[in-house]
Amino acid sequence: MTFRAVRADKTDAGQTVRFVDMEDADLMDGDVTIRVTHSTVNYKDGLALSGKSAIIRSFPMVLGVDLAGIVETSGRPDFAPGDEVILTGHGLSETHFGGYAERARVNGDWLVKLPTGLTRAEAMAIGTAGFTAMLALIALEQAGLEPSSGPALVTGAAGGVGSMAISLLADKGWTVVASTGRLAETGYLKSLGAAEVIDRATLSAPGRPLGKERWAAAIDSVGSTTLANALAQTRYGGAVAACGLAGGMDLPATVAPFILRGVSLLGIESVHCPAPRRLEAWRRLAADLDRAKLAAMTETIALDQVFEAGARIVKGETRGRLVVTIP
Structure with missing residues (x-):
């Protein structure tokens, strides 16, 4: 054959x-x-x-x-x-x-x-991107963060991980700030649950070691200067889940957010994720994900x-x- x-x-x-x-x-x-x-x-x-x-x-x-x-x-x-x-x-x-x-x-x-309730097509609509976004959400929850902690930033918002992260966070009650280089996609991002859409240029240029505290949590799929700025503007005790490098592998940051605000940087690895964590993420995706948003x-x-x-x-x-x- x-x-x-x-x-x-x-x-x-x-x-x-x-x-x-x-x-x-x-x-x-x-x-x-x-x-x-x-x-x-x-x-x-x-x-x-x-x-x-x-x-x-x-x-x-x-x-x-x-x-x-x-x-x-x-x-x-x-x-x-x-x-x-x-x-x-x-x-x-x-x-x-x-x-x-x-x-x-x-x-x-x-x-x-x-998982029960998912078709094979829906599972691939989720795919590595949605699986990674759910691992990031679980990591933020395990860090003690919840919607009442403050807004959540999502970078690379119009991409696969970003779109999934917005939907998952919004459906859990988070106020989502979406960062994108394609402001023409604002309507799309808001349809997924973003409360605010910002131009990625505000995060992609070199910034200060510490900026104004804006969000309690973030899911970043961009890396490089964007991740550094996301960390610098995270609120005291907040956390950033890093899961991508579309903007580069470097991290031009300082230790200031970690030692002055107690910010945590959470690494998200989806390729060799252990089976128990993998099964839990897929269980959550099957139970929590809005199918209409997934289709959109x-x-x-x-x-x-x-x-x-x-x-x-x-x-x-x-x-x-x-x-x-x-x-």
């Missing part, structure tokens, strides 16, 4: 990324084989699809950091043929074949059974369109979530 896949190969001339026909014998080791029905396009996918990124660590590599599908065969008792499953992270598209293929073979320890932030494309979508997401020309249907 042959199937289509988007695969990256490397030669002396560099990387090539293209559609190929593969066979089951080409799949990597694993104890569960899945018929993939849906995937996503995240910022990391866009970088990999460009053929110019160092994200891929092993070649050849099937791209796609997320997948949802139906178990076809299983060598373990906790998954059976017909089970609907989700897989995000765990090295997909970096060290293990990912979701841009009609079939996948993976380690069953990485899988999550589709989601665009659905075919597998043939991933290259065009990847270019758009890297340029910052997409909003919300991109779901890929797999034939």
Whole structure:
């Protein structure tokens, strides 16, 4: 049996990324084989699809950091043929074949059974972005913060993580301040629950070690100067959950927010998140996420369109979530 896949190969001339026909014998080791029905396009996918990124660590590599599908065969008792499953992270598209293929073979320890109430398409509309946003929200809650503590900032607001974070925070009662470089998306961001929309330029330029206290919490997917300014303007005892680097890997900040205001910087890692935390995040997403808002932030494309979508997401020309249907 042959199937289509988007695969990256490397030669002396560099990387090539293209559609190929593969066979089951080409799949990597694993104890569960899945018929993939849906995937996503995240910022990391866009970088990999460009053929110019160092994200891929092993070649050849099937791209796609997320997948949802139906178990076809299983060598373990906790998954059976017909089970609907989700897989995000765990090295997909970096060290293990990912979701841009009609079939996948993976380690069953990485899988999550589709939570009750979610469809596979909805699970991929959530994907790594929504999963990461929920991990960030849980981290803020565990830091003792709640809506009564004050407003919450969301940077990169029109992107996947940002859109999901706004919806999740607003539905929990937070007053959300959304930072974006695309003020034309103000109506969209307010429809998700943002109370205020600010220009990202107010955070992306170098600022003071400490600024006016504005928010009690923040979810940042940008990094660099934006994260530094978010920290500098966080209220006493507040916290910032950092989960992205769209603006850069550097952090040109000082220790002032930490030692003068007791601000906490919370690191959010979603790729190798332990199973108990992963299951809790998906349980919360299935229970808490507003399905109408999820639909409003989601665009659905075919597998043939991933290259065009990847270019758009890297340029910052997409909003919300991109779901890929797999034939």
